Amino acid sequence: MSAEVGAGALPTKGFAFELRAEDGHARRATFTTPRAVVETPTFMPVGTAATVKGLTPDEVEATGARMILANTYHLWLRPGAELIARRGGVTRFMGWEHALLTDSGGFQVFSLAGLRKVDDDGVTFRSHLDGAEKRLTPEESMRVQRLLGSTVAMVLDVCPPGGAARPEVEEAMRRTTAWAKRCLETEPAEGQARFGIVQGATYLDLRRAHLAELAPMAFDGLALGGFSVGEPVETMYELLDAMAHELPRQKPRYLMGVGTPYDLLKAIGAGVDLFDCVLPTRNARNGQALTWDGRVNLRQARHKEDDGPISEACGCPVCARFSRAYLRHLVKANELLGHRLVTQHNLSFYGELVAEARRQIEAGTYHSWAAEAAKRMREGDEVGRG
Amino acid sequence: MSAEVGAGALPTKGFAFELRAEDGHARRATFTTPRAVVETPTFMPVGTAATVKGLTPDEVEATGARMILANTYHLWLRPGAELIARRGGVTRFMGWEHALLTDSGGFQVFSLAGLRKVDDDGVTFRSHLDGAEKRLTPEESMRVQRLLGSTVAMVLDVCPPGGAARPEVEEAMRRTTAWAKRCLETEPAEGQARFGIVQGATYLDLRRAHLAELAPMAFDGLALGGFSVGEPVETMYELLDAMAHELPRQKPRYLMGVGTPYDLLKAIGAGVDLFDCVLPTRNARNGQALTWDGRVNLRQARHKEDDGPISEACGCPVCARFSRAYLRHLVKANELLGHRLVTQHNLSFYGELVAEARRQIEAGTYHSWAAEAAKRMREGDEVGRG
Numbered sequence: 019m020s021a022e023v024g025a026g027a028l029p030t031k032g033f034a035f036e037l038r039a040e041d042g043h044a045r046r047a048t049f050t051t052p053r054a055v056v057e058t059p060t061f062m063p064v065g066t067a068a069t070v071k072g073l074t075p076d077e078v079e080a081t082g083a084r085m086i087l088a089n090t091y092h093l094w095l096r097p098g099a100e101l102i103a104r105r106g107g108v109t110r111f112m113g114w115e116h117a118l119l120t121d122s123g124g125f126q127v128f129s130l131a132g133l134r135k136v137d138d139d140g141v142t143f144r145s146h147l148d149g150a151e152k153r154l155t156p157e158e159s160m161r162v163q164r165l166l167g168s169t170v171a172m173v174l175d176v177c178p179p180g181g182a183a184r185p186e187v188e189e190a191m192r193r194t195t196a197w198a199k200r201c202l203e204t205e206p207a208e209g210q211a212r213f214g215i216v217q218g219a220t221y222l223d224l225r226r227a228h229l230a231e232l233a234p235m236a237f238d239g240l241a242l243g244g245f246s247v248g249e250p251v252e253t254m255y256e257l258l259d260a261m262a263h264e265l266p267r268q269k270p271r272y273l274m275g276v277g278t279p280y281d282l283l284k285a286i287g288a289g290v291d292l293f294d295c296v297l298p299t300r301n302a303r304n305g306q307a308l309t310w311d312g313r314v315n316l317r318q319a320r321h322k323e324d325d326g327p328i329s330e331a332c333g334c335p336v337c338a339r340f341s342r343a344y345l346r347h348l349v350k351a352n353e354l355l356g357h358r359l360v361t362q363h364n365l366s367f368y369g370e371l372v373a374e375a376r377r378q379i380e381a382g383t384y385h386s387w388a389a390e391a392a393k394r395m396r397e398g399d400e401v402g403r404g
Numbered sequence: 405m406s407a408e409v410g411a412g413a414l415p416t417k418g419f420a421f422e423l424r425a426e427d428g429h430a431r432r433a434t435f436t437t438p439r440a441v442v443e444t445p446t447f448m449p450v451g452t453a454a455t456v457k458g459l460t461p462d463e464v465e466a467t468g469a470r471m472i473l474a475n476t477y478h479l480w481l482r483p484g485a486e487l488i489a490r491r492g493g494v495t496r497f498m499g500w501e502h503a504l505l506t507d508s509g510g511f512q513v514f515s516l517a518g519l520r521k522v523d524d525d526g527v528t529f530r531s532h533l534d535g536a537e538k539r540l541t542p543e544e545s546m547r548v549q550r551l552l553g554s555t556v557a558m559v560l561d562v563c564p565p566g567g568a569a570r571p572e573v574e575e576a577m578r579r580t581t582a583w584a585k586r587c588l589e590t591e592p593a594e595g596q597a598r599f600g601i602v603q604g605a606t607y608l609d610l611r612r613a614h615l616a617e618l619a620p621m622a623f624d625g626l627a628l629g630g631f632s633v634g635e636p637v638e639t640m641y642e643l644l645d646a647m648a649h650e651l652p653r654q655k656p657r658y659l660m661g662v663g664t665p666y667d668l669l670k671a672i673g674a675g676v677d678l679f680d681c682v683l684p685t686r687n688a689r690n691g692q693a694l695t696w697d698g699r700v701n702l703r704q705a706r707h708k709e710d711d712g713p714i715s716e717a718c719g720c721p722v723c724a725r726f727s728r729a730y731l732r733h734l735v736k737a738n739e740l741l742g743h744r745l746v747t748q749h750n751l752s753f754y755g756e757l758v759a760e761a762r763r764q765i766e767a768g769t770y771h772s773w774a775a776e777a778a779k780r781m782r783e784g785d786e787v788g789r790g
Contacts, residue, residue: 068733072458072740074725097708097733104709105729113725322483323490339460339499343491347454347483354458354740 026050028238028269030211035239035270039380043263043289046379049239049270051169052209053109054084054117058270058291059375061282061368062087062119064299067096068112070365071299072358075114080335081362082369085117085169087294090162091126095145095152099165107167107207119294120168122159122215124175125243125275136176138193156197160204160212168210172241172274173201175215180248187219190244191228202236211238213272216265220249225261239270242290246276255284263289279308279371279395283388286375293372298364303357305349308367310391312398314342316360321346334366412436414624414655416597421625421656425766429649429675432765435625435656437555438595439495440470440503444656444677445761447668447754448473448505450685453482454498456751457685458744461500466721467748468755471503471555473680476548477512481531481538485551493553493593505680506554508545508601510561511629511661522562524579542583546590546598554596558627558660559587561601566634573605576630577614588622597624599658602651606635611647625656628676632662641670649675665694665757665781669774672761679758684750689743691735694753696777698784700728702746707732720752 026036032052039046049056063070063078066089070078078086088108093099105111109118127134127143134143140155156174163171174197176190198214206212214237218225232240242262245254258273262285265271272292273285282293298308305316309329314321316328327337328345336345336359348356374391378384412422418438425432435442449456449464452475456464464472474494479485491497495504513520513529520529526541542560549557560583562576584600592598600623604611618626628648631640644659648671651657658678659671668679684694691702695715700707702714713723714731722731722745734742760777764770 067737067739068730069739069741072744074741074745096737097729101709101729105711105727111727111730111733113730323487325491341491341497343483343487344454344497344499347497351453351482353453353455354743355455355460357740358458358744359460 026268028211029236030206030238032209033211033238035268037267039382041379041382041384042287044287044375044379044384045289045291046376047270047291049291051085051117051211053115053169056084056117057376059282059286059379060085060292060372062292062294063365063368064089064294064296065112065114066296067092068102068108070361071303072354072361073365075112077362078114078365079116081365082373083116083365085119085292086114087119087121088166088168089126090120090123090159090166091130093120093166094123094162095147099162103165103167107165109167117169118167119170120163120166120172121274122172122174123154123162124159125177127154128177136193138196140174156200157204160201160206164205164207164210167207170211170213170239171206172213173198173215173237175217175243177217177244177247178219180219182219184221184224187217187221187224190219191217191224191231195228195231198232198235198237213237213239213241213270215241215243215274217244219244220253220257222257222260225257226264229261229264233266237269239272239292240265241272241274243274245273246281251281254281255288258285258288258290265289279368280392282368282371283375283392286372286379287385287388298368299361302360302364305346305356305360307345307360308364309398310367310394312395313400315400316342316346316349318400328360328363329367332363332367332370334363336360336363336366412654414597415622416592416624418595419597419624421654423654425768427765427768427770428673430673430761430765430770431675431677432762433656433677435677437471437503437597439501439555442470442503443762445668445672445765446471446678446758448678448680449751449754450475450680450682451498451500452682453478454488454494456747457689458740458747459751461498463748464500464751465502467751468759469502469751471505471678472500473505473507474552474554475512476506476509476545476552477516479506479552480509480548481533485548489551489553493551495553503555504553505556505599506549506552506558507660508558508560509540509548510545511563513540514563522579524582526560542586543590546587546592550591550593550596553593556597556599556625557592558599559584559601559623561603561629563603563630563633564605566605568605570607570610573603573607573610576605577603577610577617581614581617584618584621584623599623599625599627599656601627601629601660603630605630606639606643608643608646611643612650615647615650619652623655625658625678626651627658627660629660631659632667637667640667641674644671644674644676651675665754666778668754668757669761669778672758672765673771673774684754685747688746688750691732691742691746693731693746694750695784696753696780698781699786701786702728702732702735704786714746714749715753718749718753718756720749722746722749722752
């Protein structure tokens with residue numbers, strides 16, 4: 019792996035990160051990859067099992083997304099990484115023509131698998147599908163992600179639970195750093211970048227210490243892991259404000275598994291470039307639609323006879339065609355089309371949110387705009403369950 | 405309701421049925437309705453709760469369908485017929501721009517509801533959703549269908565279970581005839597035709613006797629009810645061959661709730677024009693795809709590494725983009741996109757099947773073609789569960 023010469027080049031050939039504008043800590047940049055030019059800040063829809071719930075790749079593309087996320091753990095267990103490699107990788111398998119980021123598999127091992135045991139070399143666990151004993155090491159994670167053929171591979175990390183005590187967090191950091199080195203020693207797939215992950219839970223000094231260990235390494239980007247794992251949201255915001263901008267300026271910064279529209283507005287302001295979260299897709303299946311005027315809970319009785327769209331301001335195909343009354347009926351009847359359409363709307367909204375954030379950063383008006391947008395959302399939020 | 409003068413006019417204003425070609429008992433016709441011109445023979449996708457499982461109206465239209473079916477029972481209970489009427493009827497509610505047929509609600513009362521009690525006036529039952537006691541009479545069924553605003557309303561009938569003894573079947577016929585008269589005495593919605601239903605189970609003489617009662621009535625079409633309710637398929641074929649062509653020649657003939665591709669080929673040959681069935685949508689959700697080469701069971705291991713489409717010969721958007729290997733993965737992982745895509749393929753195939761049947765009737769080659777098509781399907785059928 020040779021470092022390219024030139025402004026914005028990243029350690030891996032074919033990757034570059036060009037800062038276009040800055041507004042306080044907020045950044046507008048272009049993340050060039052061999053498979054897609056990704057304008058940041060951006061949101062990556064979650065396609066856990068090589069499918070963004072209910073949507074075709076064309077529909078995902080139409081939301082503005084140019085990079086999606088797939089879960090290594092899920093694809094490794096089913097249908098299997100070798101099978102996907104023989105199909106030409108995840109993107110070809112599912113028909114997605116742009117960039118793909120895969121996580122390391124570690125997060126799901128910690129959250130889904132039974133009977134796991136972590137040691138310095140890796141983690142042993144039982145598959146949540148069939149109970150089979152499996153072993154995940156930094157090398158195995160990179161091997162699997164190589165087979166999946168992702169554009170960006172994440173290093174295997176240890177993510178301590180929210181509220182973990184310092185010694186546990188320090189051990190997780192120590193292992194994560196050691197594993198990061200081992201990951202970088204493996205051979206990536208052709209055209210595959212690698213991102214490191216900064217841990218440290220809610221301890222600012224530990225976050226900084228861990229960042230200091232990872233920043234000099236030859237990663238193409240750095241992620242903040244271990245957020246949104248149970249800590250108060252205000253704690254996350256304080257930490258992001260304090261240190262997100264301390265991540266290397268010339269590389270993409272990725273906040274893993276976050277978050278709500280509020281979280282995105284906050285984190286973009288703190289200097290984050292990339293996001294992924296199951297919220298817009300998972301909440302859609304419960305009838306929660308997201309808009310500039312806050313959350314719309316389609317299960318609420320107030321939408322029963324509402325012939326208007328989810329959002330008058332929204333330009334998505336769902337708001338152009340379907341009423342709240344109809345969508346509410348579909349959601350209440352647990353109809354597939356309801357899950358699909360609200361997912362499509364929500365991802366379109368996230369696409370609009372990051373596109374507008376990019377415009378506001380370019381105009382130098384990001385921070386006042388973001389505060390105003392968050393206020394408007396909060397005022398309109400439907401929080402009840404209807 | 406005044407009968408229009410002119411070739412092909414049906415009793416209800418705005419409806420006509422023009423025979424274009426006949427090939428033995430098989431007929432190629434045009435069923436004109438105020439909302440759509442329906443070329444027959446045709447298949448009506450089932451949109452139980454005002455949605456064809458997982459598909460948008462545009463996608464349903466692209467399969468060639470110009471008339472779909474919705475279930476009165478389901479919509480009556482949820483979200484309610486009055487609510488739908490205030491939205492402009494089912495078609496406007498769901499965004500379907502073509503014709504809609506609603507059943508009477510009777511079939512679901514008999515198959516889904518608990519504690520039902522039939523008397524000469526109607527049927528009392530408990531909702532399968534909340535246990536509430538409800539009453540369905542011929543007048544109430546027509547009132548609900550008027551509110552739903554369907555293009556074709558079905559009269560309330562009594563459908564005896566498969567294998568019922570003669571006395572039970574005779575009582576069902578007697579009530580169905582009495583109810584048919586009462587249905588015709590109600591006022592339909594503007595632009596709404598009404599079809600009668602011929603019962604008689606597997607007794608050819610009873611079928612003929614019931615047809616003789618209904619044929620003179622002012623219906624716009626006649627249906628054959630009480631098929632595919634447990635009787636051997638060969639028995640249904642024999643009865644259709646014997647008497648489907650005895651239904652009025654100048655009105656559409658509709659075989660309710662049937663069937664497989666084989667059933668359609670058989671029944672079209674016997675003179676049937678309209679079909680509906682949950683098979684292509686329901687089986688899709690189990691991974692069963694239908695093709696000219698028979699059923700493809702995507703759960704079978706043989707498709708694991710198959711990069712080809714469901715059918716090389718198919719022109720549908722699913723076969724253009726997605727491999728059997730990918731679809732199998734989606735089906736095995738119970739992913740929404742799998743249900744959606746196989747449904748879209750299956751309805752496209754049904755659309756192709758009836759379009760080709762129409763061409764073959766026009767060419768006078770229907771019967772040899774249908775025998776050949778059925779043979780080819782039977783040879784390719786994957787019947788195992790994989």
